[in-house]
Amino acid sequence: MELPTKKYPVTRADLVRYAGASGDFNPIHWNERFATKVGLPGVIAHGMLTMALVGRAVTDWAGAPDAVVDFSVRFSRPVPVPDDESGTEVEVSAQVKGTTDEGHTVLAITAVCGGDKVLSQAKATVRTSRLGK
Amino acid sequence: MPLDPSYVGRSYPPTPAYLVGREKIREFAKAIGATDAAYHDPDAARALGYADVIAPPTFPTVVSFASNNAVVDDPDLAIDYSRVVHGDQRFRFSRPIVSGDELVCTQVIEEILSRGGHDFITTRTDITDAAGAPVAVAWSKLVIRGEG
Numbered sequence: 001m002e003l004p005t006k007k008y009p010v011t012r013a014d015l016v017r018y019a020g021a022s023g024d025f026n027p028i029h030w031n032e033r034f035a036t037k038v039g040l041p042g043v044i045a046h047g048m049l050t051m052a053l054v055g056r057a058v059t060d061w062a063g064a065p066d067a068v069v070d071f072s073v074r075f076s077r078p079v080p081v082p083d084d085e086s087g088t089e090v091e092v093s094a095q096v097k098g099t100t101d102e103g104h105t106v107l108a109i110t111a112v113c114g115g116d117k118v119l120s121q122a123k124a125t126v127r128t129s130r131l132g133k
Numbered sequence: 134m135p136l137d138p139s140y141v142g143r144s145y146p147p148t149p150a151y152l153v154g155r156e157k158i159r160e161f162a163k164a165i166g167a168t169d170a171a172y173h174d175p176d177a178a179r180a181l182g183y184a185d186v187i188a189p190p191t192f193p194t195v196v197s198f199a200s201n202n203a204v205v206d207d208p209d210l211a212i213d214y215s216r217v218v219h220g221d222q223r224f225r226f227s228r229p230i231v232s233g234d235e236l237v238c239t240q241v242i243e244e245i246l247s248r249g250g251h252d253f254i255t256t257r258t259d260i261t262d263a264a265g266a267p268v269a270v271a272w273s274k275l276v277i278r279g280e281g
Contacts, residue, residue, distance in 0.1 A: 008166065021164035023198050038215065047219040052165035052191040059190070065169035065229075066181060068190040072223035072272075121221075 001096040003061045003107070008053040010045050010079065011087030018049045032083065045079040050090060050118060054111055057092040061107070062126040069104050070125035079113045088113055100125060135247035136254060136277065140210060143242045145203045150235040150263065151196045158188045158232055161195060178231070185232035192230050193271045194222075197258045200238035201273065204256050212254075212277055220253060221274035227267045235263040243272070250279030 015029050024046055027034040035043045051073050059065050081087050094107040109122035155175070162172035167189050170177030178186045205212050230236070237260070244255040258271040 014164075014166075017164045021161045022195055024194075048191055048194050048222070049165065051222060052167075052189065055190040056165065056167050059167075059169065064181075065167075065171040065189070066183075066187055068224075068226060068229075070223070070225045071190050072221065074221045075219050 003094045003096065005091055005093040006057045006060065008056070008090045008092065009087055010049070010053075010081055010090060011085070012043065012081055012083055014087070015043065015045060015049070015081060018046055018052075022046065022048060024048065040078060041080045043081055043083070045081050045088075045090075047073075047075040050075070050079055050111060053090050054092050054109055054119070054122060054124075057094070058107065058109070058124045058126060061094065062105075062128040064126075064128050067126040067128045068124060069102075069127050070123075072124075073109075073111075073122040074120045075118070076120040077113075077116050077118045079118050090118065094124075097123070102127075104128075136210065136212075136245050136252040138245045138247075140242050141245050143207075145200060145207075145240045148200050148203075148238045150237050151199075153188065153196070153230055153232050153234040153236060155186050155232040157195070158186050158192065158230075161192055162189055165189060165191070175232075183229070183231050187232075188230040190224060190226070190229075193224055193258075193260055193269050196230065196236050196260060197238045197240075197271055200240040200258055201256070204240060204242065204254070205275075210254075212275075216278045216280075218276045218278065219273070220276040221255075221272070223272040225270045227269065230260075230268060234268065236260050236268060237262075244274075252277040252279075 094109045097106040111119040246253040255274045260269045
């Protein structure tokens, strides 16, 4: 079963807010000069912010904020965030892959930004009977 | 020089307890745009059977910040932080984190690999509550990019 795709805008302001809330002040997430110096295309989103957005999609699909039992991702590509009003967008989709012995549902997740898959091997196991309702 | 695989199994002392605050959860939820009532409103969380607001699934990253730094700053490992990128992340939950929890992180190095001039270090962080009961386990794989 294919779950409905969700889109999350990400702006520079979101990165600053996430840095403050998470305590991750690595300058690659807010300082263009530093980011380009270390060979990045520019300021990039925190991987953990991308994972958090995917987490929103997962709990929305599951229909419960406490549904997540297991959640894993590989950060395969950076998410560059341009310094403008619209920033960028992360598109999250998933397929139901099966059910565990405990009756939990396993989702295989795809996250795309600018046509690139920014996560690989992303999956979540959720405890819910409310999926898709 | 590749990271010495003999550090696999090295563990770090349990961190001082991290007291999970309601406003910190709200701030984190707001920063990721998560509007679920149970992250913001204690009554909504109580309706789900929790004592106070619960945290979104990636919140353990806030709780384990200090213990992660202990590994990255370990002088024996001599990791060059400017070359570190986050490779993989996994969380496994026994239950959601709830405001009021006093959480202790215990970290161990689970795997060290060197491939293609890069080093890969995976740590496992066990997050337990004041009663010593498991709350969540976090696995982080860091990639230390080779020089040149």
